[in-house]
Amino acid sequence: MPALFEPVDPGVAKELARKVIQLADRYKERTGITPAFMEVCGSHTMALARTGIKQILQGHVRLVSGPGCPVCVTDQKQIDAMIEVAESENRIVCTFGDMMRVPGSKRSLLSAKTDGRDVRIVYSPLDAVRIAEENPDKEVIFLGVGFETTVPVLAAAIQLAAKKNVGNFSMWATTKLVQPVLRELLTVKKVKINGFLLPGHVSIVLGEKAYRFLIDEFRMPGVISGFEPVEMLSAIYKLLEIITDNRPAIVNNYKSVVRPEGNQAAQKIMYEFFEPCDEAWRGMGVIPQSGLDVRGKYSRFNAKKKFNVEVGEPKKTLCRCGDMICGIASPEECILFGKACTPLHPIGPCMVSTEGSCAAHYAYMRKDG
């Protein structure tokens, strides 16, 4: 975070990158294996590409994009349902900008808006509560996606609506938890990596301790990282040190922001308004107890309970997002990539978010014209 103090000398990052490459090459020399790390977080995927780290480490470190973009992992059926919610008259649907272009089985919220539905982008979920107060004759539904960083904010919106008794506000939540999906990756999907670049901002809420199980159960190392080039490079460097020494550990490389025990105020409100549920992950299927939904006690704010929405099962496509998220396939292994599927016409969610594996790959690494 260069804004905090003096700006970080860009020479430091360049030098760090050189060190990372040296250490990685040494590891490969010794083991015959190119070290592979999964950045769990979609914002890491984006930052690694934007800053050029991904390109600079190519051939030395394999950086695998994980299931950390809440848009990417949202089940298509849920998206269809959200669009369906927006279809009725006298509704205002609010959501994060990221959600707008996500294609359901037929269309996106953006195209629903183009057709005249009242779909609004908000920066904070709490703004949706204000919109509900300002439009008492309409139903305002917030489409809540997110991991543990975002869910406490969603909870804060419900808390506010409950406190102010805003009866025309509700939330359609389809949120995700990090621990269950990491476990799924390591057990069911048997993803082949040497360590995790752990999400900096989810860890604010969860704390360092949340990742102990990686060592205890899987002897899989992980380093919690920030998003500046030097932060990511030093985190990768630490992962390389760990695997070089073969002493698996969870390292908090983002201590200024992530506490050992996380943010307990955030955890508390999250579990006051949400409760665990089985959750479908796009391309991965249902993972038990891997999501959070609005707690029964507050189901008057649960849009799924409030509105009767029925959508069919979406058609299968050749989209390989699921494999992509598990680190099993790369975008160019999808036959739709760059042809039927482009950022203007995304088929899978990995093409939707600018940091989705496919979109990032399309925008920054495509070889052709």
Next chain:
Amino acid sequence: MPALFEPVDPGVAKELARKVIQLADRYKERTGITPAFMEVCGSHTMALARTGIKQILQGHVRLVSGPGCPVCVTDQKQIDAMIEVAESENRIVCTFGDMMRVPGSKRSLLSAKTDGRDVRIVYSPLDAVRIAEENPDKEVIFLGVGFETTVPVLAAAIQLAAKKNVGNFSMWATTKLVQPVLRELLTVKKVKINGFLLPGHVSIVLGEKAYRFLIDEFRMPGVISGFEPVEMLSAIYKLLEIITDNRPAIVNNYKSVVRPEGNQAAQKIMYEFFEPCDEAWRGMGVIPQSGLDVRGKYSRFNAKKKFNVEVGEPKKTLCRCGDMICGIASPEECILFGKACTPLHPIGPCMVSTEGSCAAHYAYMRKDG
């Protein structure tokens, strides 16, 4: 109605005008009085000006404009109330085009529309019932003004709403009757005229017989006339013949359209849905039993009963519309005429309707630049 058969030779009208002037001058010669006739109907006022009859007869026959424009005679307080009705959210107010520019004490329906209120112009009151059906979540209010020609049509709209059970339709009625106001003119206002040019289209409903009282009670002649130049000229000619012979009579000069007994189907429906009431006439005050309001039995369609509208007493202005309507003053005797009061910024209702005395005078006869 030249469209019916062959077009009328314009030479006939010119010749008729010459005859009218001769006869009028002869009358004046004999009696020392310029013959004065009141055209009761606003559409006659308009047609007399537009066709140039008013100008051509100037100095020979005095044509006095009567209280026959439903916009002109609508009480300012009623207009304020209609605008007030339009002010609330989720209402669609429909009315005839004529009503749009009528100034209440502060503003017009047109300015309410400019400010974003949903005010719509319809050709037929029945269209407002259709609009109500198409907008079930809104209240649709028809602002009903008119004389006996229009009231049966207003009744037909209520009949339709009742039949189809359109609960969100209602009517704000402020309608007028011809007989009471003619009586008022001749008794209270003591208007000085030699005869009436009687309204062709009101007479469709009322029939010839409705004017008998003019002879019986006042020995005041009247000729029912159509609206084509030859129709109006020949009616004036007949009035001149009557006063020359001093044999007061009611003559139906519009026999092709007006029956002795009127249109009884129209009368029947009018009195099924409306009942007589005291009515305030702008500039003339309340005339007992001179209007019709929605019958109590149908008060669910009566906007006055349905909505709670309160408006203050409008401020007095120097507007002389009241005297104008009684034939006591002419537009140029109003100090506001052409200065503070113009068709773009009408103060009184006589300036609003294109056939209002003041607007007609402004548009067709103003002497200056």
Next chain:
Amino acid sequence: MERKVTLACGDGGELAHKLIQQVFVSAFQNQDASRFDSAFLSLESGKIAVTTDSFVVNPLFFPGGNIGKIAVAGTVNDLSVAGSIPLYLTAGFIIEEGFPLEDLRKIVRSLAEEASAAGVRIVAGDTKVVEKGGADGLYINTTGIGVQRAEHAIRPGEMQEGDDVIISGTVGDHGIAILAARGELGLMTDLQSDCTPLNHMIDKVLESGAHVRMMRDPTRGGVATTLVEIAEDFGAAIEISETALPIRNEVMGACDILGFDPLYLANEGKVILIVARNDRQRVLDVLRAFPEGRNAAVIGHITGMGEGRLLLETPLGSRRRLRRLSGMMLPRIC
């Protein structure tokens, strides 16, 4: 390509690029201007005429045309009635999010065809997309550039008593056609809007050598408002005759129903000419040789110079003064 115009089509990025390439450039066959921020043109003379108009007609499609056709006709006619030769048009589109692409294509095609028929080139364009509810479908601005005539110019300075007032055809067709097409008031008619570029016909009138003092197209505000403006702008007393006005029966009928005055109805393919009396017949002959001038008629004359005013002679022979349209025309029951 999407089936509807989206907000992203107006953000200057890839979708905007595609829309422009696939809808506009292909219709206007004019790649050149897209490489620079401006189009480069060579004119024979440095004396030019310029006019601009935005078109907001509702509905966008109507009998006899659409907003694309009218956007060409309106601006070409403004140049032509000013006595210049229309050469170039720019076209600026403001499109409501969600607008059907197929309709856009039709409108753009019609605009291109009409421009080509009128012999003018679309040299620059622009597309903006506004949020749903930010436009009533689509608006077009066209700006026209023409060269001033060296020969056969109009001479407003020579306007004089005795000059004739000619109109190139029937009055009010566009106004009533549009009103009927809107469907709100229940009018049904086979009437077509008269909207069409008049420059070829006007060229022939001027090239006939007739002394044309002044021309104007009686669009919004109609014949009366247009003549009042000529009268005031040039200090001419003008008198027209009610019986001389060419008016279609359907237009009369619609006006009778609604209480409208055809003299205030909009026209989009008519020109009013003030011509020397001696040239009256020559001008009528030229006009009547064109389908759009078939019903041309002398409707009045200039009765004197000095105070500008417009009088209408009624069939009875009396005169009344006509003024600008005052407020909108609204259908009346009374």
Next chain:
Amino acid sequence: MERKVTLACGDGGELAHKLIQQVFVSAFQNQDASRFDSAFLSLESGKIAVTTDSFVVNPLFFPGGNIGKIAVAGTVNDLSVAGSIPLYLTAGFIIEEGFPLEDLRKIVRSLAEEASAAGVRIVAGDTKVVEKGGADGLYINTTGIGVQRAEHAIRPGEMQEGDDVIISGTVGDHGIAILAARGELGLMTDLQSDCTPLNHMIDKVLESGAHVRMMRDPTRGGVATTLVEIAEDFGAAIEISETALPIRNEVMGACDILGFDPLYLANEGKVILIVARNDRQRVLDVLRAFPEGRNAAVIGHITGMGEGRLLLETPLGSRRRLRRLSGMMLPRIC
């Protein structure tokens, strides 16, 4: 005069006449064009440049300007970056019924002032009023006419490897200023839009004798989209450096909050110049002598001719390809 614009103000009648006389003619001091359907202009040469743009900015008033100012700046800049000398503007207004007259006056005044400061004349205008809900307040189309330079023309054909890419100042100010002014996302900033006509500054650059190959103003789609277009249109491989881009802290901060890329933000008072490397300093000196060019900087160069593409060098020294803005920029949580 009313306090709001009414539908009748756009119907061509008396209210329209009053509005035009009292708001537009007085501001533009240009009675002439109102007497004819077109304005008549004399140019020194018959080689002209033409451009058109509609302005639909929301909000209409924002820190650093309003829609009237931007309507002048945008069109003047399009002429100027094309290497011509802007002389004339037309202005077409589409106004929503109920629009406050006081705001209209402000906008028109600002448009007139800005035109006068830029040395261009408003020669033709048009006003349409649309029903409530038919526009988001007010839109303006401006069409600009300039003459092509005889001397000191730009020479896109001489673009070559080694040419420098210069930008006249900081990137993204307008985009963020507008977003903040809209208030929807809660951003607060003292940032001003950069919107301003650049023609005087560009004149001086060209008159300095520097070899300018090409200019363009990075408006919608931002610096990246504009450079991609230059690259594709002229077959140039362009490389810019992330660290060389002049960006205000407030813009960086807002982009960090919303997940935006400043390279795709709109600018309304910036020009990108491709200049011969030898003239780099001369151009920078001229630019920096103007307040609107104070932060001018070399941001990249042409690495070869042939295949058109744009690369960005990251601070780490790696390169990634930049493309057109793809879809709208939407604020992200992830």
Next chain:
Amino acid sequence: MCVGVPAKVIEKKEYTALVDVMGTKMEVGILFVPEVEVGEYVIVHAGQGMSIIDQVFARESLNEWGKMARAGII
């Protein structure tokens, strides 16, 4: 008081009729003139037929106007 226009009935339905006014057509109510036949004329006001035009009287008054115009003054 009331704009009214003569319109020719060209099609009759149960409660409405299609009428023609010099080529412009319109659907109007016939609640007050239920007996009207195709080919007859009605006076239309605010979308309703108010009166069937009696063609005999219409012709008679045409004649009368002519007579009046030609008549000498007493």
Next chain:
Amino acid sequence: MCVGVPAKVIEKKEYTALVDVMGTKMEVGILFVPEVEVGEYVIVHAGQGMSIIDQVFARESLNEWGKMARAGII
């Protein structure tokens, strides 16, 4: 997963704070960081302060990066 940006608290209210990100300001919730003081930095996500930045650790890691960059390879 979650865009987060360091922002300086420049004004504190009961439930919200005004923060500054390089000159751009914003009102954010402080439900999860109620103890934050003016002058401190927070990570902001979706309009809420999520964590107070520990400046001691921040400075330490800056030093560590420098060290790492300068360090020889084993």
